[in-house]
Amino acid sequence: MKRNIIIFLMLIGLPLAGCSAIADLSSNAVQSNQWYSVYDFVDGDTFKIKTGDDITTIRLLYVDTPETKKPNSPVEPFGPEASAYTEQLLNESKKVRLTFDKELTDKYERTLAIVELKDGRILNELLLEQGLAKVLIVEPNVKMENVYKQIEQQAKQNKQGIWRNASDSDNTDIPVKKAARSGIVIEVDKRAELVTITNTTNESITMDGWKLVSVRGNQTYPFGPYELAPKQKVLISSAEESEAPVTNALEWGASNIWNNSESDPAELYNANNELVAVWEDE
Structure with missing residues (x-):
């Protein structure tokens, strides 16, 4: 009889433990429909957020800012400016909302995301507009490739940031808008x-x-x-x-x-x- 009671108590405990594990998983998993608190800054295209009890590193999709912390490499021009700009915007926003492409993480286990600020602006796009980043497309993450290249093109035309002294800036004035039609x-x-x-x-x-x-x-x-x-x-x-x-x-x-x-x-x-x-x- 005593043995049966023990087994009964174990069976009751298993679903409860399972629910607890699922709750922890759900609270720590990165989702596209909620706001996350900014936790720390790394550089212009990388920062950290709080996800439940965890800290998750976010790497901005489609953009690459000049290096400031690459080992054995000098700080690149406009690297500090890009880092300061990202930090300022994230400090002001305090929270961010994320959207994703085909791959959720890169080879360094950083979460790849388009980052929306509280005022509705997109951090990835703001860096391109200011000439503080270049477009970086890594397949299969190509959803916004054409749009982001157009934003970069406008920064070149306006000689913004890293394009200030670029001799190959293209002179074009094309709307930044991508059609739904493909094929x-x-x-x-x-x-x-x-x-x-x-x-x-x-x-x-x-x-x-x-x-x-x-x-x-x-x-x-x-x-x-x-x-x-x-x-x-x-x-x-x-x-x-x-x-x-x-x-x-x-x-x-x-x-x-x-x-x-x-x-x-x-x-x-x-x-x-x-x-x-x-x-x-x-």
């Missing part, structure tokens, strides 16, 4: 002065009012009435004299658009000035 692919043959835009979807796309932009030269090709059929391509030529004739190509109306000696990305915008696709000139 458009751009490819540029710079030497042939030929752009190929492919509709990979199963629906026709009306391109009236769209524009193709050569980022470095800030040159724009505006689309007139045009419909790109499903699984079809449209070619835009800016060649002065084509080595091989290109049939059914739209003519840019200007020649030698693409820079062959320096990086010159291509960007495509719809009629609402929303970014649809990018060709990165590596």
Whole structure:
């Protein structure tokens, strides 16, 4: 009888212990729908928050600030400014809310996040706007790649922070807004002065009012009435004299658009000035 009572008490205790463990796990797990208190600062793109009984290190997604604490390396220009700016904003906010991409943590077990401040601003974006960070995209975390590259581009144009003395600042003025539509692919043959835009979807796309932009030269090709059929391509030529004739190509109306000696990305915008696709000139 005594043995049965002991077993009964053990069985009662197991669910209670399990509930306690689940409660601890829930309180310590990082979530995207709640505010966390800022605990400590590391540098411009890294800080710590309180998560239940734990301390969690946050690494900002998509951005990289100049180094200040890398072993055996000098402090990089604008590193202290980036660190001070991040610390100031987090001190003012006191709490942050996080959103995530495909991967929750990096190889150092830091939580990767977009960080929202109490006033609604995004810390990652503010650092880019001030020229205190560069875009850093690590696949598969690419959700905001195009938008963040546009913010960086504007900082370059405005010669903000690290771009103050940059000789390669691009002169462009493009809205920072990404379209929901996907399935458009751009490819540029710079030497042939030929752009190929492919509709990979199963629906026709009306391109009236769209524009193709050569980022470095800030040159724009505006689309007139045009419909790109499903699984079809449209070619835009800016060649002065084509080595091989290109049939059914739209003519840019200007020649030698693409820079062959320096990086010159291509960007495509719809009629609402929303970014649809990018060709990165590596």
